[in-house]
Amino acid sequence: MEDQVRQNKEAPDFKRNVQVFRFIGGNLVSFFGDQIYFIALPLIILAITNSPLSMGIAAAVEKLAVLLQPLAGELADRLSRKWLLLFCDFGRFIVMGVMGFLHIIGNLTLWEIYTGAFVFGVLTQIYNTCQFASIPALVQEKDLQLANSINSGIFQTAVFIGPGVGGLLISLFNPGVGLILNSLTFLFGFVMVLSLRLESQVRLKEKEGRSILDGIQEGFQFVLTQKPILVTNLAMLISVFGTTLFLTMLVVHLKAAAELTAIQIGWVLSIGGAASIIGSLSTSKLKKHFSYRKILFTAGFTGGLSIVLFGMSEHLLTLAVMNAVGQLRHQS
Template sequence: MGEPSVSINQMHELPPLKKNYSVFRFMGGNLISFFGDQIYLIAIPLMVLSITGSPVSMGIVAALERLPILLQPFAGILSDRFNRKHLLLLCDLGRCLLVGVIGVLFILGILEMWMIYPAVFGIGLLSQIYNTSQFASIPGLVRGEDLQAVNSMNSGIFNLAVFIAPGVGGLIISSFNPGYALLVNSASFLLSFLAIASLRMKVKEKEFPGISIWGGIWEGFVYVVKTKPILYTNLAMVASVFGTTLFLTLLVFHLKDSIQLNTVSIGWLLSIGGAGAILGAVTSSLFRKRFSYRGILFGSSVIGGLSILCFGWMESFTGLVIMNAVGTFCASMMSPCIITIRQTLTPDHLLGRVQATCRLMTWVFMPLAAFLAGLLAESIGTHHTIMLAGAISTLSSIPYLHHSLIDK
């Protein structure tokens, strides 16, 4: 497909990775934000459980939070047409306010489900815009040859947050209540806002004369379909994301209600899983030096899917910890590879739309999966639902065998 559009020009303008302080500040802001997100993932299910005690309600909340995925094409247009730094700042500020309000209302004892529904939808919408803009911003901050390393580091700091934050969140929730955990999440978005505000990002206002919004969206879609390595990784991710969404929607509920773990134990189980994810992210670049993207993605997908299946079958704390760590290791091995494939093969003016198209294609069934998770849990139990999720995730590895990924 040719060399990445940023590699030739930016190699002379941007410093080597070790001296690129802007990208390290950018990732530092991400770390703070990721930290808060992991606490949020524990706090929200426990809030819903406290208010309703219903897995169906949790499924509805998870579905609403993921519903903005359907608006991904518009997030891509925003990212390609407007100042990406401004979008990142707006999303951080908006999430800071929404999460903080939910936390305060729960602490005061006046939070009701009808308040949670629009709030989580808004948080999900802002997160979609933020994630797309973040993806499109990274190639403008680093040299093309440093993309794989930066994506691995970014995945690593995300998993560092996964390692530390759930344990901290569990302690906060067990000592106080989930509302205070959300106040910590709100503060993390504010700190991320300040970190991004300090950056000098070389992103300018963009104009697309003669191209309508729908024409711009279609341009991104056509590019994805014609670029086979991107297309087939997306097809694999469709089934993978469906299975993992079934699993993740029920994860905290399953550990609390079915396995009878306390909040602190749940936090530590998730944190230990984060340690496996950090290892996966760190070793991703090392594996890339010896193996093709196809080998890494196929192997990680198979092993990761089987780990979810085994997670649903096991009841011992040790076994659950091991399976969760294996699954997070595999997921974090795959993520930098998929991101780098997209960034390397996509010109700068299409980065936002290509990422948005990819997210829409691979995440379009997430709201349905989240809703079905609650229904299946009530009908066949959380154990069998999670095992089904693992089987689906394992089968998702097949598209990674496509020949277009052999030399990638």
């Protein structure tokens, strides 16, 4: 912990902090790649199986990694975060690249998609945990909130621009090319992390002498015995499940029911990304005039209604509006 403080004090001012800009830049490219993946994978599964159920299983398998949060936290505390970040980026580069190549040559099978989705989900969970823990080591304490805000902002920007660009690329090429492009974004992130001066963190004294398995077990026991934390985690798990189910069926509905092209799907998702940015910016203003209870109730009601109307719609403009309303609600 003392080493962490020393690193913060020695970090340059934010405007001259090349290290953190490299890190955030790598994340920006990866975020864009994820938006291509989000469109490409459902289209690939539909092409192979023509089954929305198969897409749902793939999404569920990928999201199972959220249950491994105690493992990810323990690894981030005990091992070199830089090497963990490099391992996760390189692993995702290989997984996405192999899946994309196999689809292009017509040899990608459903079980390979399930396996790839699970491995991708685990690596992403570990990466996100290490990323969150690594940013404080790159900036001064006074710049930490700004760095996190910029990192969040570029994610929202990617959600706005990425789907439109991804839809255009997929419409011009094989969806497998989309997965390969996504894999290359992780290779770019790998190079950016490799250039960083991220020192290995000092192990906490209370963790010395314990195995990783002991730490993981204690993490799960702590969650199970602390009712507020347990309830919060269960609520988050249900929310992730519901959001994943909707996002999974969203692309399937746009392709199978509405018969939209890849580029039209990208437009619908990009409009939703724009609404998400508006929702983030307007939340602070809404809090000045309405209580949290009213905001959450209104957001929940309108969001649920928008999903129902989205499922009943097949016109491009109506689909875009309903998705935008849903994304606006999600950020409120």
